[in-house]
Amino acid sequence: MTELxxxxxLLKCAALGTxxxxxxxxxxxxxxxxxxDQSERKPTPWDELxxxxxxxxxxxxxxxxxxxxxxxxxxSGQVFDTHGNLLEGATLEIWQANDAxxxxxxxxxxxxxxxADRAGKYAFESVMPGHYPGRVCQHVHYxxxxxxxxxxTTQLYFATDPVFAGDPQRNYTKDPLIDSxxxxxxxxxxxxxxxxxxxxxxxxxxxxx
Amino acid sequence: MSRRGGTAIWILVFMLAAxxxxxxxxxxxxxxxxxxxxxxxxxxxxxxxxxxxAITVDNRIRVLSLPDGREQRAIDLPPGPxxxxxxxxxxxxxxxxxxxxxxxxxxxxxxVTQCKLSLRxxxxxxxxxxxxxxxxxxxxxxxxxxxxxxxxxxxxxLAQTAGGVMAAAFSRDDRYIATxxxxxxxxxxxxxxxxxxxxxxxxxxSPLAVDFTADGRTVLALGGDKVVLFVDAATGRxxxxxxxxxxxxxxxxxxxxxxxxxxxxxxxDMTQPDHITLTSLPAGTRQxxxxxxVLPIGGGWTVHGHFIxxxxxxxxxxxxxxx
Numbered sequence: 001m002t003e004l005x006x007x008x009x010l011l012k013c014a015a016l017g018t019x020x021x022x023x024x025x026x027x028x029x030x031x032x033x034x035x036x037d038q039s040e041r042k043p044t045p046w047d048e049l050x051x052x053x054x055x056x057x058x059x060x061x062x063x064x065x066x067x068x069x070x071x072x073x074x075x076s077g078q079v080f081d082t083h084g085n086l087l088e089g090a091t092l093e094i095w096q097a098n099d100a101x102x103x104x105x106x107x108x109x110x111x112x113x114x115x116a117d118r119a120g121k122y123a124f125e126s127v128m129p130g131h132y133p134g135r136v137c138q139h140v141h142y143x144x145x146x147x148x149x150x151x152x153t154t155q156l157y158f159a160t161d162p163v164f165a166g167d168p169q170r171n172y173t174k175d176p177l178i179d180s181x182x183x184x185x186x187x188x189x190x191x192x193x194x195x196x197x198x199x200x201x202x203x204x205x206x207x208x209x
Numbered sequence: 210m211s212r213r214g215g216t217a218i219w220i221l222v223f224m225l226a227a228x229x230x231x232x233x234x235x236x237x238x239x240x241x242x243x244x245x246x247x248x249x250x251x252x253x254x255x256x257x258x259x260x261x262x263a264i265t266v267d268n269r270i271r272v273l274s275l276p277d278g279r280e281q282r283a284i285d286l287p288p289g290p291x292x293x294x295x296x297x298x299x300x301x302x303x304x305x306x307x308x309x310x311x312x313x314x315x316x317x318x319x320x321v322t323q324c325k326l327s328l329r330x331x332x333x334x335x336x337x338x339x340x341x342x343x344x345x346x347x348x349x350x351x352x353x354x355x356x357x358x359x360x361x362x363x364x365x366x367l368a369q370t371a372g373g374v375m376a377a378a379f380s381r382d383d384r385y386i387a388t389x390x391x392x393x394x395x396x397x398x399x400x401x402x403x404x405x406x407x408x409x410x411x412x413x414x415s416p417l418a419v420d421f422t423a424d425g426r427t428v429l430a431l432g433g434d435k436v437v438l439f440v441d442a443a444t445g446r447x448x449x450x451x452x453x454x455x456x457x458x459x460x461x462x463x464x465x466x467x468x469x470x471x472x473x474x475x476x477x478d479m480t481q482p483d484h485i486t487l488t489s490l491p492a493g494t495r496q497x498x499x500x501x502x503v504l505p506i507g508g509g510w511t512v513h514g515h516f517i518x519x520x521x522x523x524x525x526x527x528x529x530x531x532x
Contacts, residue, residue, distance in 0.1 A: 049372035
């Protein structure tokens with residue numbers, strides 16, 4: 001049930017007298033109960049766009065082909081504004097190097113455009129990006145846009161990256177492009193029928209214009 | 210198959226292969242070696258005066274007369290690597306920006322600080338106008354601001370675009386500035402008031418280098434698309450496309466407007482050198498094509514119309530003249 005539907009139902013029930021509130025519980029309390037957490041959120045730190053952004057990426061969440069080498073990677077998250085509102089319809093453009101550390105400049109491998117769903121959720125299937133010369137850490141690029149919000153360019157990093165030597169808090173500055181350790185996300189290694197895979201949660205919070 | 214027929218086929222194969230590779234690579238350019246007190250890590254050239262400047266690992270800028278390499282002045286730098294480093298085409302000013310967002314402008318003649326600015330994050334673009342009076346400066350991801358160098362104040366800011374600005378160039382009369390923007394557009398603005406003159410969205414990947422032709426009518430742009438776009442500065446329309454082999458590190462049109470110098474990036478390993486070419490304009494024929502022995506640390510057009518590329522070794526700066 002959507003938040004609007006739940007509120008409407010409670011208000012209708014209260015108006016018809018079919019909603020009985022217990023002692024000390026106001027209608028406002030009842031409306032508030034079960035509502036999404038709308039506490040203030042800190043904006044996701046910025047990171048630079050990099051030289052290999054490519055527009056018109058395909059709307060595919062499955063970037064990894066079964067035959068692709070590399071550790072399978074599932075990334076998921078929600079998109080909020082700084083007031084904690086879910087941003088349904090936010091667009092996320094994702095691009096990354098493949099397992100060998102190469103970007104596809106001629107096509108759209110490991111490039112995707114996603115749309116946050118009604119719960120602000122997004123997800124994609126990929127591989128852990130490879131390291132490459134000239135850049136210290138494994139990373140995934142994001143360009144996120146939503147109506148009424150500032151576009152955000154950022155990058156997702158992985159706490160399992162050997163560069164961090166198991167301590168991202170201490171070592172994240174080894175990559176001069178990482179301004180905030182918040183962009184280094186924990187990685188859960190899961191067992192799948194085809195072998196181990198990595199799962200990462202990355203929440204995005206956009207600032208208003 | 211007869212022996213003679215086989216030979217003919219092999220000659221044909223070689224001819225086809227040569228066609229696919231393009232013109233044969235040029236001979237090694239003339240090299241001059243300058244001795245420095247410490248290894249250079251970045252080198253820039255003033256297109257309007259016979260000077261250049263190098264950052265050396267002992268945290269100094271060394272202003273050098275060219276072509277003799279005589280050190281005119283050394284300027285002390287704060288510790289830490291540079292994110293931007295440039296010299297004005299008239300040679301009057303040098304700009305240096307570090308990873309903390311501190312930007313310094315010095316007079317190259319006196320070494321006196323002309324201007325100090327603080328950006329909210331590290332700079333991504335710093336380009337002087339041809340008369341040296343304006344510095345186009347942007348923090349990574351932010352809008353480009355045009356700084357009056359004499360007053361050390363921002364007199365106008367260009368539009369903020371998603372991803373910020375990747376490169377910028379002034380027209381020869383300094384009336385217009387072209388930007389290569391992260392959102393893949395090439396935009397032309399009036400430098401006096403930041404009015405958008407034209408916009409080109411024909412690139413699929415971000416353009417990484419731009420320059421005006423000498424007459425100011427056309428902007429050339431090149432990025433990950435590996436195609437040089439010729440963009441009408443007034444309308445934003447693409448008038449011509451010229452294939453390239455890689456994205457660029459840099460692209461500059463010669464002072465007399467007849468040659469396009471492009472320093473290509475080996476996109477699969479940016480730490481390795483790739484081709485550096487000189488292409489005649491408007492014909493588009495290749496005049497020089499050379500791969501340096503190591504990754505260049507800079508270069509540019511000289512006042513004498515030569516395109517020089519700098520590489521570094523321990524205590525020596527190697528300047529290679531491509532034309």
